[in-house]
Amino acid sequence: MDLSSISPVTLIVSLMAASTPILLAALGELVVEKSGVLNLGVEGMMIIGAVCGFIAAVTTGSPWLGFLFGAICGAAVSMIFAVLTQYLMANQVASGLGLTMFGLGLAALLGHSYTGINPPSFSQIHIPVLSDLPVVGRIVFGHDPMIYFSLALTFGIWYFLTRTRGGLVLRAVGESHDAAHALGYKVIRIRMLAIAFGGACAGLGGAYLSLVRVPQWAEGMTAGAGWIALAIVVFASWKPGRAIIGAYLFGGVTVLQLNLQAAGLAISPAYLSMTPYLATIIVLVIMASDKKRQSLNAPASLGKTFFAST
Amino acid sequence: MNLIKTLLAGAAVATGLAGAAFAEDKLKVGFIYIGPPGDMGWTYEHDQGRKAIEEALGDKVETTYVENVPESADSERVMTQMALSGHKLIFATSFNYMDHVMNVAKKFPDVKFEHATGFKRADNVSTYSARFYEGRAVIGHIAGHMTKTNTIGYIASYPIPEVIRGINSAYLAAKAVNPEVKFKVVWAYTWFDPGKEADAANALIEQGADVIMQHTDSTAPMSEMKKHEGIIGFGQASDMGQFAPKPRVSSIIDNWAPYYVARTQAMLDGTWESTDTWHGIKEGMVEIGEMTDAIPAEVRASAQELADKLASGEVHAFTGPINKQDGSAWLAEGETADDGTLAGMDFYVEGIEAEIPN
Numbered sequence: 217m218d219l220s221s222i223s224p225v226t227l228i229v230s231l232m233a234a235s236t237p238i239l240l241a242a243l244g245e246l247v248v249e250k251s252g253v254l255n256l257g258v259e260g261m262m263i264i265g266a267v268c269g270f271i272a273a274v275t276t277g278s279p280w281l282g283f284l285f286g287a288i289c290g291a292a293v294s295m296i297f298a299v300l301t302q303y304l305m306a307n308q309v310a311s312g313l314g315l316t317m318f319g320l321g322l323a324a325l326l327g328h329s330y331t332g333i334n335p336p337s338f339s340q341i342h343i344p345v346l347s348d349l350p351v352v353g354r355i356v357f358g359h360d361p362m363i364y365f366s367l368a369l370t371f372g373i374w375y376f377l378t379r380t381r382g383g384l385v386l387r388a389v390g391e392s393h394d395a396a397h398a399l400g401y402k403v404i405r406i407r408m409l410a411i412a413f414g415g416a417c418a419g420l421g422g423a424y425l426s427l428v429r430v431p432q433w434a435e436g437m438t439a440g441a442g443w444i445a446l447a448i449v450v451f452a453s454w455k456p457g458r459a460i461i462g463a464y465l466f467g468g469v470t471v472l473q474l475n476l477q478a479a480g481l482a483i484s485p486a487y488l489s490m491t492p493y494l495a496t497i498i499v500l501v502i503m504a505s506d507k508k509r510q511s512l513n514a515p516a517s518l519g520k521t522f523f524a525s526t
Numbered sequence: 527m528n529l530i531k532t533l534l535a536g537a538a539v540a541t542g543l544a545g546a547a548f549a550e551d552k553l554k555v556g557f558i559y560i561g562p563p564g565d566m567g568w569t570y571e572h573d574q575g576r577k578a579i580e581e582a583l584g585d586k587v588e589t590t591y592v593e594n595v596p597e598s599a600d601s602e603r604v605m606t607q608m609a610l611s612g613h614k615l616i617f618a619t620s621f622n623y624m625d626h627v628m629n630v631a632k633k634f635p636d637v638k639f640e641h642a643t644g645f646k647r648a649d650n651v652s653t654y655s656a657r658f659y660e661g662r663a664v665i666g667h668i669a670g671h672m673t674k675t676n677t678i679g680y681i682a683s684y685p686i687p688e689v690i691r692g693i694n695s696a697y698l699a700a701k702a703v704n705p706e707v708k709f710k711v712v713w714a715y716t717w718f719d720p721g722k723e724a725d726a727a728n729a730l731i732e733q734g735a736d737v738i739m740q741h742t743d744s745t746a747p748m749s750e751m752k753k754h755e756g757i758i759g760f761g762q763a764s765d766m767g768q769f770a771p772k773p774r775v776s777s778i779i780d781n782w783a784p785y786y787v788a789r790t791q792a793m794l795d796g797t798w799e800s801t802d803t804w805h806g807i808k809e810g811m812v813e814i815g816e817m818t819d820a821i822p823a824e825v826r827a828s829a830q831e832l833a834d835k836l837a838s839g840e841v842h843a844f845t846g847p848i849n850k851q852d853g854s855a856w857l858a859e860g861e862t863a864d865d866g867t868l869a870g871m872d873f874y875v876e877g878i879e880a881e882i883p884n
Contacts, residue, residue, distance in 0.1 A: 221733045230732070234725055324562060331564045332745065332768040334752070430720045430746045431753075435562030436594060437744075439719040470722065474729040477712045478679065484883045485713045 222475045228355050233429055235467025236366050237262070237421040237438075241445035242452070242459045243366075243373055244417025249449055250377060251410035252390035252517035256312030257297050258418050259442025260319020265290040265419025266426040267323040270335055270433045273423075279338040283362065283423050290419015291412045293319055298411040302404045305521050320436065330433045338362075338428050362424050367460070369417075374456040386410060390515035393522040403522050418442065451499050453513040465495065553793055555579060556613035557591035558604055560620035560743075561718040567743035568717065568763040568780070569593070572619045572642075575782035582787045586794060597622035602630055609634040615793050617786070618642065620717065621686055627651060638798050640789060643688050645869055649800055654785060657806030658688065659695035659868070660836045661778030662739075663843040664814050665760045666699030667832050668776060669707075669737040671825045672758060676706040679730030681723060681740040681747055682713050685882050687871045689741050694875045695843045696739060699832070701877060710735055711880045720746035731757055738773075748773055758820060765815045776829070777815030785811065804865065807837040844868065849876035 241258050248255050269286025273279050297315045300306040338360055341347070346357040377383040386406060388396045393403045425441065426433050444466055452458035473488035555576075563573035576589050590613070595601050601623050608616055609630065617640045618627045624644040631639045631651045643655045669678050678700060682689050693711060700707045710733060712726045719742075727738055727747035731754050738759040740747045745766050751757040751773035761767070761777025785803065792798040805811035814833050817826045835841035846857030851874040857863060874882060 223732065226732045230725065230728055234721070237721075324564065328564065332566050334749070334768075425721060430724050430749055432720070432745060432749045434566070434720050434744050434746070435564040436718070437720040437746075439716075439721060441721065471725055471729065474712050474714075474722075474726045475733070478710045478729045478733045478735075480710070480880055485715055486883065 221479050225351055225354050227471060227475060229358065231464060231468040231471045232359060232363055234471050235463040236363055237425045237429060238441050238445045238448060238466060239366050239460060239463035240369070240421035240424065241418040241442060242448040242463055243369055243456060244414035244421075245445055245449050246452065246454055246456060246459055247373060247377075247386070247417075248410050248414035249518055250390045250454060250515055251386050251407050252393055252515050252520065252522075253301065253407050253411060254308045254312065254519040255294065255297055255315070255411060255414055256309060256446065257294070257315025257319065257442075258414075258445050259438055259440070260316035261290045261294055261415045261418035262319075262422035262425070262442045262445075263323040263436070263438045264293045264319045265422030266437060267327040267330070267422075267433060269419070269423025270426040271326065271330060273335045273427055274330065274333055277336050279336055279427050282335070282427050283420060286419045286423025286427075287416040288419070290417070290422065291415040293322075294411050294415025294418070295408075297415075298408050301521070302407055302411075305523070308519050308521070316442065324435045327433045327435065331435070333433070335427050335431050335433075337431070360428055362420075362428060370456045370460055377456070387515070390517055393517045393520070397522070397524060403524065407522075418445070421445070447493075451495070453499075454515065455513075552588045553586060553615065553790065554611075554613040555587055555589045555790055555793075556605075556608035556616040557589065558595045558601060558608075558616070558618050558620075558623065559591055559593045560595065560597065562593045563591070565718055565743045566745050566764055566766060566768075569619070569743060570764050571780045572617070572782055575786040576617075578783035579786050579790050583790060583794070587790060595623075597626075599626070602626040605630040605639075606633070609637045614638060615640065615790060615798075621688060622684075638793065647800055647802060652789075652799075652801045652803070654801075654803040654805075655688070656780050656782075656811040657804060658778060658780070658812060659691045659843050660806045660833075661812045661814060662692040662695040663699040663836065664829050664833045665739065665776060665778060666696030667703055668760075668817070668821055668825060668829050669696065669739065670700030670702070670704035671828075672775070672821065673700075673704065673707060673737045674756075675734050675736045676704065677708050677710060677733075677735045677737075679727070679733075679735030679738045680709055680711045681726045681730070681738065681742055682711055683717050683742050684715060685713065685884070687869060690874070690882060691868055691871045692741055693878070694871065697878055698844070698848065698875060709878055709880070711878075713883055714742055716742065718743045720744045723747050724750040727751060727759075745769065761815050767815065770816070771818035772820045774815075774818070775820045776817040779813040779815050781811055781813050784809075804869075807833055808839070850874070851876055851878060 241262055245258055265286035268289035269282040272285035273282025297311050300311045301308050340360045343357050347353045389403050389406050397403050448462040451462040469491050557576050559569045561569040563569050592604050595604050615638045619642045621643045624646055627639050627641045628646050631648050639651045641653050644653045647653055697709050714722055714726050723742045723744055724746040727750040736757055740762045748769040751759050758775045759773045761774050763780050765777045765779050766774050842862035844863035846861040847859045848857040850856045
């Protein structure tokens with residue numbers, strides 16, 4: 217075994233790229249859940265974002281338009297879920313699962329003629345001097361713009377949820393939709409917006425997967441990333457800052473275990489790939505054991521259907 | 527007037543029934559796939575085989591497939607559903623469907639099953655596989671010549687005999703032309719996860735591998751290789767020609783079509799029997815994809831020669847003297863491996879510095 221062949225710098229750089237799709241999707245879902253809606257369709261919205269972003273980028277030659285279109289399409293399919301659950305009062309769990317299956321199927325259909333094509337390249341930024349600094353240069357200044365965007369988005373969501381009136385209203389809707397309704401807030405409209413935002417984030421995460429991380433389109437390429445994003449929301453106990461930790465831990469363990477294997481470490485990779493899931497289960501158990509903390513964290517109206525009383 | 531109407535209606539019903547009866551006569555052939563047909567790798571080639579059946583036998587057959595079937599009890603449900611809905615021949619195209627195929631086959635003695643890459647058979651269960659290791663020997667030969675860092679990265683899926691055999695075969699062929707060569711093996715524990723496969727390729731490249739081989743199904747490692755300078759790889763299961771001439775310099779192609787057509791024809795003729803098929807380059811089940819100009823001409827020539835000799839039987843990919851990894855003797859000078867040992871291979875050959883996960 218030769219651990220010295222693992223470079224910590226490249227490890228950090230690659231774990232950030234590996235984690236960004238799930239981070240983006242988790243941030244979107246976090247906002248959705250904060251508004252009291254449980255959308256299990258993250259995987260479906262991600263893959264729609266992946267295929268639509270890919271098609272747009274290939275057609276126009278611009279990765280930026282690809283990201284934009286991926287986000288728009290992610291939001292568009294999330295509207296199916298939104299209408300079903302907010303206006304037709306459908307069960308959120310069932311509708312979300314349905315959205316996942318619908319998304320996977322639709323994406324396969326849309327992407328049929330796009331397998332085996334290379335998308336336009338989306339390069340890392342290069343700031344003269346700064347990007348060439350040893351260690352810091354590659355870790356801080358050497359990523360593609362979407363990674364910086366995902367970090368800025370985390371901060372933005374944290375600021376919105378905790379420091380603005382709009383965020384307070386959104387959280388109020390998620391904690392008690394009846395009270396928020398009584399105060400005159402448009403519960404359904406706010407939730408529709410939150411769901412659309414969640415869909416856009418998931419779509420963006422999917423587009424990052426098909427345009428940067430893998431760069432290609434393949435059927436079923438999200439391979440469960442949407443479910444990991446859902447787990448990260450719980451892991452993060454609905455706090456944006458912790459979502460970064462959760463996503464980087466997931467991505468980090470995946471990348472690290474592959475590197476350890478390549479270096480010849482004799483731990484069964486089956487155990488290593490289990491670790492992120494084990495961590496989530498442990499966090500869930502800790503949270504469930506403390507009723508007070510749990511009630512502080514999880515939105516009280518999460519997953520409940522809202523009937524507007526007149 | 528009424529009489530005519532009745533007659534016409536009767537005729538229509540009769541025609542309809544005849545049509546239905548005709549449809550019943552069609553042989554229904556089912557496929558279960560581990561991934562999507564659009565993976566451009568393993569499942570893609572099985573689906574090409576399915577299409578070949580439809581093309582060759584036309585309206586005598588009707589084929590259906592279910593994609594992304596997990597290697598769990600889910601596969602039993604899918605196969606049971608197929609058997610109940612009148613499928614008489616079912617192809618299960620991944621190794622770990624094995625026990626599930628056996629379970630379902632017991633319940634439906636009239637339905638014939640074909641299991642790819644497995645080793646359990648019954649009166650109504652055949653197995654078939656390709657001698658992928660012959661292809662591995664050819665690309666191992668090319669890899670040994672082409673590596674500059676003397677490090678070859680290998681993205682493996684699951685530690686099953688088929689995968690281990692491929693690693694051994696590629697290693698022996700690479701070692702034969704380049705005694706300095708080293709293999710780094712990463713187990714992805716998946717057949718299809720583009721993100722993870724790309725990460726695995728990246729980890730291997732970061733650690734000095736300049737030739738990457740894969741035994742997973744997607745083309746994601748190819749995309750990853752393309753991002754780096756001077757890295758080459760090989761199409762796996764399918765040609766992956768869209769990445770030629772570089773990073774894809776050649777490929778191992780699984781050509782299932784002739785076998786699938788022959789087995790379906792046997793069903794139509796009533797001559798289907800439980801068999802164990804293991805075809806290689808000779809029979810055309812394993813093909814070597816076009817070698818691009820990125821490979822020096824003399825290496826292309828010697829690789830082709832090796833492929834020809836493997837096909838003619840003049841050379842066997844496992845020819846002694848070969849020791850097992852622990853140093854114990856396996857094959858004596860000139861001895862070749864028997865199919866039984868190869869089918870159950872669970873050890874590395876001497877020289878590979880890694881352990882097989884259990």
